Amino acid sequence: MNALLSKTPSQKLPASMCAACGAQLLSMCASLDRAGRDELEALLEPVSLASGDVLFEEGAPATRSFNLIEGCLKLYKLLPDGRRLVTDFLYPGDFLGLADKDHYTCTAEAVGAATLCRFERSALDDLVQRQSCLEGHLLDRARAELADGRSQLLLLGHKTARERVASFILTQSARAVQRGLSASPVETPMRRVDIADHLGLTTETVSRTLTGLTADGMIGVEAGRRIIIRETDQLAALAAGHKFHKFIKN
């Protein structure tokens, strides 16, 4: 889990790298013109991570920003005694380093194998100053992250275990759709303990709740990691906190 960052040898990628990048339409690159993209491409360094590799640790000087190209990362914060909260899972197109002014506010760790674009902060900040559309793009990203964060606050502050798990499934599903994947069989690459630490629960409670939702016919679970959404409306009502709903327990 604490393996060091394994970076590819410092070779530049072929010139077509950005053009061939599957995440380009999702990420900040999409807001740039041809010249701007070339300039951005000149700044980036590719990074590969294996499962469990730590990209950066909470509290370390935030000297670099990243764009996730492929794979899945988790961001988390730790309490001194080991309690952990996974603030977010990241997918291709997501930007890392937005919340981090001087020091990283979270640790970033690869959930599975992952590849990223790495930018030196100083160079990126310089480019952002000249490309005002980038600043707007980052501000939009920040807005979206703030909104998501507030929803997560509501989840952690007041939702029941069932509601939390339902919300999680629907959130993951929605993100899959954003990436052009199907809504219903949702692939969840992370382990139960990661889900638990994301929802403020324990692995046991997550497991029990998934079992319960399955027993109620709202979802199906295949091979542990693939979740089928069977009753979208009921699941959505549960996630939204409609306690009175006839299909909802607790």
Next chain:
Amino acid sequence: MNALLSKTPSQKLPASMCAACGAQLLSMCASLDRAGRDELEALLEPVSLASGDVLFEEGAPATRSFNLIEGCLKLYKLLPDGRRLVTDFLYPGDFLGLADKDHYTCTAEAVGAATLCRFERSALDDLVQRQSCLEGHLLDRARAELADGRSQLLLLGHKTARERVASFILTQSARAVQRGLSASPVETPMRRVDIADHLGLTTETVSRTLTGLTADGMIGVEAGRRIIIRETDQLAALAAGHKFHKFIKN
């Protein structure tokens, strides 16, 4: 609690308004030169709120942004059955509307009497485009809010009631210091139920926990709303999650 927005008659303030504003050094105005400030001042409309007035509601079109000049606001989200989470308390100098792209993500309500600067979003966005320092300022604000939000996630996800209340007291104290007030007798203008909904607890638990912290000599409470920090280090250790600490129960 649902009283309508009470705005002052649509008079312009005297030209010296911004210059005389007590919050100017804290807010976005500080990043502008003389000309920029004049331009900003031309956009603003003053707003006064009484305790309980709702400035805007979650889900409404986000047509305006605000700068809090005086008083205290709370931002909150609601679940359909009434469960509420206060995402944040705002103090003079704080900006409202950063997280809101198309629609407000929270309801904003006055905790006590409050005064604000109101900006039409379209006009402000236009100014921001031309004053790039403003964009940088907003990005910095967004960064700080994201970082704060993540800490709050950790609090709601894994901290005990004692840790939550300790964190709350220290956060309020730190914010008071930012505004040039003393760290130790902290004035908390909000009611217990607001604190409870901010910490994901009930009023009873907040009350009991404050009583417990007082009994342990870590704090003192005067007139219900004024909190004296007696043992800063112990309180900080508690808030940080050092469960093993000798003075910490639970």
Next chain:
DNA sequence: CGGTAGCTTGAAGAGTATCAACCAAGGTGG
């Protein structure tokens, strides 16, 4: 084939919510 990691299931325990009463302060009206 043994060993380990991840997941599930079970029983007991803890922390906080819930329900309810009580108290203090402040406002109102007769």
Next chain:
DNA sequence: CCACCTTGGTTGATACTCTTCAAGCTACCG
């Protein structure tokens, strides 16, 4: 000026959800 009511806060007893502790199960890998 005092009885009455309302609001906000505290304290108490009980209930309940989720955690903790523990065991078992499955799949994968050396």
